[in-house]
Structures are given as structure tokens and as C-alpha cells.
Amino acid sequence: MASIAEYYAGKNVLITGGTGFMGKVLVEKLLRSCPEVKALFLLVRPKAGQSMQQRVSDMMKCKLFDRVREDNPDFHQKIVAVSSELTQPGLAISPEDVERLNACVNIVFHCAATIRFDEPLKHALQLNVLATQQLLGLAHQMQHLEAFIHISTAYANCNRKYIDEVIYPPPVEPKKLIELLEWMDDGIVRDITPRLIGDRPNTYTYTKALAEYVVQQEQGKLNIGIVRPSIVGASWQEPFPGWIDNFNGPSGVFIAAGKGILRTMRANNDAVADLIPVDVVINLTLAAGWHTAVHRPKTSLVYNCTTGGINPFRWGEIEHHVMSSFKRNPLDQAFRRPNANITSNYLINQYWVLVSHKFPALLYDLFLRLTGQKPQMMRIFNRLHKAINLLEYFSRQDWEWNSENMNMLMNQLTPEDRKTFNFDVRQLNWPEYIENYCIGTKKYVLNEDMSDIPAARQHLRKLRNIRYTFNTLLVVFIWRVFIARSQMARNIWYFVVSLCFKFLSYFRASSTLTN
Numbered sequence: 452m453a454s455i456a457e458y459y460a461g462k463n464v465l466i467t468g469g470t471g472f473m474g475k476v477l478v479e480k481l482l483r484s485c486p487e488v489k490a491l492f493l494l495v496r497p498k499a500g501q502s503m504q505q506r507v508s509d510m511m512k513c514k515l516f517d518r519v520r521e522d523n524p525d526f527h528q529k530i531v532a533v534s535s536e537l538t539q540p541g542l543a544i545s546p547e548d549v550e551r552l553n554a555c556v557n558i559v560f561h562c563a564a565t566i567r568f569d570e571p572l573k574h575a576l577q578l579n580v581l582a583t584q585q586l587l588g589l590a591h592q593m594q595h596l597e598a599f600i601h602i603s604t605a606y607a608n609c610n611r612k613y614i615d616e617v618i619y620p621p622p623v624e625p626k627k628l629i630e631l632l633e634w635m636d637d638g639i640v641r642d643i644t645p646r647l648i649g650d651r652p653n654t655y656t657y658t659k660a661l662a663e664y665v666v667q668q669e670q671g672k673l674n675i676g677i678v679r680p681s682i683v684g685a686s687w688q689e690p691f692p693g694w695i696d697n698f699n700g701p702s703g704v705f706i707a708a709g710k711g712i713l714r715t716m717r718a719n720n721d722a723v724a725d726l727i728p729v730d731v732v733i734n735l736t737l738a739a740g741w742h743t744a745v746h747r748p749k750t751s752l753v754y755n756c757t758t759g760g761i762n763p764f765r766w767g768e769i770e771h772h773v774m775s776s777f778k779r780n781p782l783d784q785a786f787r788r789p790n791a792n793i794t795s796n797y798l799i800n801q802y803w804v805l806v807s808h809k810f811p812a813l814l815y816d817l818f819l820r821l822t823g824q825k826p827q828m829m830r831i832f833n834r835l836h837k838a839i840n841l842l843e844y845f846s847r848q849d850w851e852w853n854s855e856n857m858n859m860l861m862n863q864l865t866p867e868d869r870k871t872f873n874f875d876v877r878q879l880n881w882p883e884y885i886e887n888y889c890i891g892t893k894k895y896v897l898n899e900d901m902s903d904i905p906a907a908r909q910h911l912r913k914l915r916n917i918r919y920t921f922n923t924l925l926v927v928f929i930w931r932v933f934i935a936r937s938q939m940a941r942n943i944w945y946f947v948v949s950l951c952f953k954f955l956s957y958f959r960a961s962s963t964l965t966n
């Protein structure tokens with residue numbers, strides 16, 4: 452039987468979301484580990500004044516592609532950008548491109564989605580559900596299609612505590628919802644969204660659940676696989692450890708904590724933090740593509756791609772390792788020394804938000820105003836609180852996923868493929884991974900130079916000294932106010948001072964005697 456790389460040799464692959472975080476890693480891995488792949492067709496839209504061609508060529512210049520570039524400097528010739536806006540009818544693909552794709556595509560990876568937690572329902576539905584439906588329609592016309600892999604999320608069914616590798620009945624019939632929202636005014640949709648999404652926390656998880664059902668409904672004769680990653684984090688090993696390029700999920704939280712901005716967050720210390728490295732997800736996705744095409748399972752397989760049941764690590768441990776990593780490798784120009792704590796207690800968290808977030812932000816903004824600058828800290832904290840409020844649902848509880856299909860898939864691979872497309876998370880050393888993750892946020896998200904670390908450490912020492920001085924002044928000030936107002940405070944003060952004085956006199960006398 453063909454190995455994974457042998458299977459992809461000579462194949463034309465269609466990828467949606469190829470410019471996104473996971474899409475880029477998928478493109479890179481395919482080019483590097485399956486060098487005989489024929490062509491990668493990326494559905495891309497123009498964005499922010501850049502043409503799709505420009506976007507794809509910029510993407511290929513990214514450091515992520517350094518290893519591929521070394522192996523094959525002409526790798527860009529295998530990438531074919533196809534103009535497409537997934538929210539438009541027919542995915543806005545030109546008739547010529549449709550014809551070309553129908554004639555040659557062998558395998559589809561559908562990664563595109565809106566992953567925003569605050570996306571208006573109509574838009575999330577359009578992109579996550581309707582675009583999936585339209586892509587499946589296109590896939591049905593492809594004459595040589597062997598597999599269609601849909602990327603979902605392990606949290607599509609986060610309203611359940613135990614999540615099996617099955618497609619659950621949808622919260623609502625997607626077709627009916629689409630018809631309903633079509634004529635509704637955006638304001639009304641916004642008002643009824645909480646009722647519609649019910650016990651799910653956001654429109655993202657809700658529409659991803661509907662998309663899975665659509666995939667099942669529209670499957671027809673296609674060979675389909677669904678991959679459900681949990682919280683996708685920086686790369687573990689490939690193409691190099693710690694690669695990450697965005698603020699999504701925990702990355703933004705780590706950065707905010709490393710910069711000393713985030714000091715408190717609601718999370719359960721003992722809950723499993725189901726992070727999964729992006730390279731693990733991509734290796735499993737490519738293996739799932741191979742398995743779906745070669746073995747053609749009778750029913751579509753769902754792969755829960757998670758770590759919690761196999762190699763669990765908890766939020767409390769993450770907090771500890773993130774903090775110690777940022778103390779060893781500090782970020783540049785930290786606002787305060789990194790010292791974030793998580794707590795599941797609402798009141799304790801509110802207290803620290805007030806004391807450690809709002810109060811310093813107010814003070815700093817006052818300082819900026821007094822020095823003729825524009826205040827900004829309160830605005831930053833408001834945005835941070837908004838992001839954190841949306842994430843806390845996932846950090847305050849845990850879930851149990853069945854990941855039998857992940858094990859089954861691993862057992863189907865040759866020993867060589869198990870190494871090249873490694874998704875065995877039992878080997879993951881969490882402290883080392885978190886260290887590389889934090890360094891990755893510094894190097895690749897914030898574009899900070901590692902050679903500036905001594906200066907960053909020096910800056911932390913300065914912040915520590917400022918803190919000590921500030922605390923001392925504060926204690927002296929409070930005590931001074933007390934003494935001025937309370938006889939009892941004055942008595943205690945005189946008692947302590949005379950005690951110190953007596954002790955000093957005794958010490959001086961005894962040292963004179965011994966001399």
C-alpha cells in the first residue's frame with residue numbers, strides 16, 4: 452500500500468483557507484514532505500488592497516517556508532491561486548476556473564472559516580455553513596475527486612461533556628435557519644441570536660456544528676473525513692518549534708501576560724487545557740486525507756484531534772510554565788513584570804481586575820495625560836477584557852473527547868510515516884512545548900529580536916525596583932495618614948519605635964562588651 456507521500460505524488464490538491472494559520476502549515480507540510488505533489492490550488496480572496504496573487508507571493512516569502520525554499524527554491528510553481536470569495540454565490544469562482552478544478556482536483560481540504568467568537572450569526576452562517584455546502588456542490592462535480600476533508604472544531608459540540616467521534620443531530624435544521632435569516636433585518640437577528648445558539652457560547656461553535664451536519668447531509672458518494680482539533684497552538688516540531696502567527700485562542704493571553712498587562716483571568720487550575728500543536732493537527736489531517744482516499748471507509752470518519760485524554764496538561768500548569776518562561780525570556784518593553792494568576796472565583800478575579808488592571812491603567816493614563824500624551828492603557832484593558840470574557844468559557848471547564856479514530860489512524864501508518872507525519876501526542880513534553888510557544892510568540896507574532904533579551908531583563912529589573920519603591924512609599928503614606936488620625940496607631944507606632952530603639956541599644960551594648 453502507498454505511503455502518505457507516495458499517495459500525494461502527482462495529485463492536485465484544493466485548499467480553502469490556505470492563507471490562514473492552519474492553511475499555511477498545511478501548504479508548507481505538503482510541499483516539504485510530499486515533494487512529488489503536482490499542484491496546490493488555493494482559493495484566495497483579494498484583501499486589504501492586495502490582489503490574491505500578491506497575497507500568495509507574500510505568504511510564500513514568510514519564514515515558515517524557509518525549509519521548503521531550501522529544498523526546492525522553485526516550490527512556488529506548484530501553487531496556483533484561484534480567486535474566490537466564499538460568501539458569494541458559486542464561491543465567486545470564474546467559470547474557467549470551475550472547469551479547470553472539476554477536471555483535475557483529486558483531494559479537497561476545507562479549512563476556511565470565520566473563527567471569531569463575536570461574528571454576527573448571518574455572516575458566520577454564510578461562511579461556515581453555506582460556503583461548506585457550496586464547496587460540497589463543487590466537489591460533486593469534480594471528476595477525479597478521491598477525498599474531501601472538512602476541518603471542524605472539537606468544540607462544535609461543547610454543549611456536551613463527553614464528545615464522541617460522531618456527527619450529532621444539529622440544534623436546528625440548517626436549511627430552515629438559512630431561509631429564516633435571509634429576510635430578517637440584522638438588528639432582529641442580533642436580538643434572537645442568544646435564543647438560537649442556546650447552550651453554545653458563540654456563533655462560531657454553533658455554525659461549526661451546523662456545518663458538520665451539512666457535510667453529512669450533502670455527502671452523497673463523496674469520501675469524506677472530518678477533523679476536529681481542540682485549541683490549536685504553536686508548532687511542536689515542524690517546520691521548527693514554536694511557530695505561531697496570530698493572537699487567537701491562548702496566544703493572545705500568553706502575550707498579554709508576558710507583557711505584564713494581564714494579571715488575572717478566570718480559569719480552572721485543575722481543568723484540562725486541551726491545546727494541540729498546529730503541526731500535529733496538520734499531520735493528522737494529511738494522514739486522514741490519505742486514509743479517506745485509500746481505504747474509502749463506508750461511513751465518514753470523524754477524528755477528534757485532542758490531547759486531554761492522552762497526555763493531559765492543566766490550566767494551572769500552563770500558567771506556571773508560561774510565567775516562568777516569560778521571566779527567563781522576557782518580551783520587550785513589558786508594562787509590568789509578568790505575574791498572571793488564574794482563579795475560578797468570580798469575586799477574587801473582580802478584585803484583582805480592579806487592583807491590578809484598572810488602577811494601574813488609570814495611573815498610567817494619568818501620567819500620559821500629564822506628559823501631554825494620548826491616554827491608551829484603559830482602552831487596551833477594555834479590549835483585553837472583551838477578548839478574555841469570550842475565552843473564559845473554554846478555560847473554566849473541561850470536556851472528554853473520544854479519540855479512538857486518531858489511534859486507529861496511527862496504527863494504519865507505516866513506521867516511516869509515523870515519523871514523518873507524527874501526531875503521537877504521548878511524546879509531547881509540555882514544559883518544553885510551552886517554552887517554545889512563548890518564545891514563538893516573541894519571535895514570530897511580535898517580531899522581537901532574541902538578541903534584545905538582556906535589555907528586556909534589565910527593563911524587568913527596573914520595573915521591579917519601581918515597584919519596590921512605589922510599595923514602600925505607599926506603606927509610609929498610609930501609615931502617616933493613620934498616625935495623624937488615630938491615637939491607637941500612634942501608640943502602636945511609639946511602641947514599635949521604642950522596641951527597635953531598645954533592641955538597638957542592647958545590641959550596641961553587647962557588641963561593645965564582646966570587644
Ligand SMILES: CCCCCCCCCCCCCCCCCC(=O)SCCNC(=O)CCNC(=O)[C@H](O)C(C)(C)COP(=O)(O)OP(=O)(O)OC[C@H]1O[C@@H](n2cnc3c(N)ncnc32)[C@H](O)[C@@H]1OP(=O)(O)O
Binds near residue numbers: 698703704766791
Ligand atoms: C498566562 C496565563 C495562563 C492563561 C490560562 C488561560 C488561557 C485561556 C485561553 C483559552 C483559549 C480558549 C480558546 C478556545 C478555542 C476554541 C477552539 C476553536 O475552535 S477556534 C479558534 C479560536 N478563535 C479565537 O481565538 C478567536 C478569538 N478572537 C475573537 O473572537 C476576536 O479577536 C475578539 C472578539 C477577541 C476581538 O475582536 P475585536 O475587538 O474586533 O478586535 P480584533 O479581532 O481586531 O483584535 C483586537 C485586538 O485584540 C487582540 N486579540 C485578539 N485575540 C486576542 C486574545 N485572545 N487575547 C488577547 N488579545 C487578543 C488582537 O491582536 C488585536 O490587537 P491589535 O492588533 O489591535 O493590537
Ligand SMILES: NC(=O)C1=CN([C@@H]2O[C@H](COP(=O)(O)OP(=O)(O)OC[C@H]3O[C@@H](n4cnc5c(N)ncnc54)[C@H](OP(=O)(O)O)[C@@H]3O)[C@@H](O)[C@H]2O)C=CC1
Binds near residue numbers: 498565566578659684
Ligand atoms: N485556530 C484554532 O484554534 C482552531 C481552528 N479550527 C478550525 O481550523 C480552520 C482554520 O482555522 P485557522 O487557520 O485558525 O483560521 P484563520 O482565521 O487563520 O484562517 C481562516 C482562513 O479562511 C479564509 N477565509 C475567511 N473568510 C473567507 C472568505 N469569505 N472567502 C475566502 N476565504 C476566506 C481566510 O482567508 P483570508 O486570509 O483572506 O482572511 C483564511 O485563509 C477553521 O475551519 C477553524 O474552524 C478548529 C479548532 C481550533
